[in-house]
Amino acid sequence: MKVLNQQHVPVIDIDLPEIDLPDFPPQFPDLSVDKRTERLRFAFMDDIADFIPIETFDDVALLGVKTHSTPEQFDEFMEDREWLPSTIAMLKQFVEEDAKKHL
Numbered sequence: 001m002k003v004l005n006q007q008h009v010p011v012i013d014i015d016l017p018e019i020d021l022p023d024f025p026p027q028f029p030d031l032s033v034d035k036r037t038e039r040l041r042f043a044f045m046d047d048i049a050d051f052i053p054i055e056t057f058d059d060v061a062l063l064g065v066k067t068h069s070t071p072e073q074f075d076e077f078m079e080d081r082e083w084l085p086s087t088i089a090m091l092k093q094f095v096e097e098d099a100k101k102h103l
Contacts, residue, residue, distance in 0.1 A: 036094065038068040043077070043090035065090075 007016040042064030049058035065086075066074050073093060080089035 035068045039065055039073075040087065040090050040094075042068065043086040046081075046086040061086075 006018045008014075009016060042061050045064065046058060046061035049061050065077060069077065077086075077089055077093055080092055084092065
């Protein structure tokens with residue numbers, strides 16, 4: 001939905017950009033994402049759980065990572081998670097997995 005067309009303001013000689021708002025009602029995200037995206041999403045949720053004082057939130061995030069990972073991937077993630085934020089630990093795992101594929 002277009003809210004404002006591009007406008008030129010001659011007094012200060014700038015162009016205001018065109019402003020669009022998302023359609024309403026919002027569209028649901030595509031639920032057919034791969035396991036790698038789900039693992040990253042739950043790892044990010046685990047990082048967010050550090051700021052939310054509800055222990056269950058952290059448990060749900062780790063359960064989501066475990067559900068979408070192999071046992072080896074999950075063990076490696078838990079080791080890296082001890083000294084890295086969960087999102088960075090997951091990205092590190094992705095880089096290592098991609099490096100193994102290209103060997």
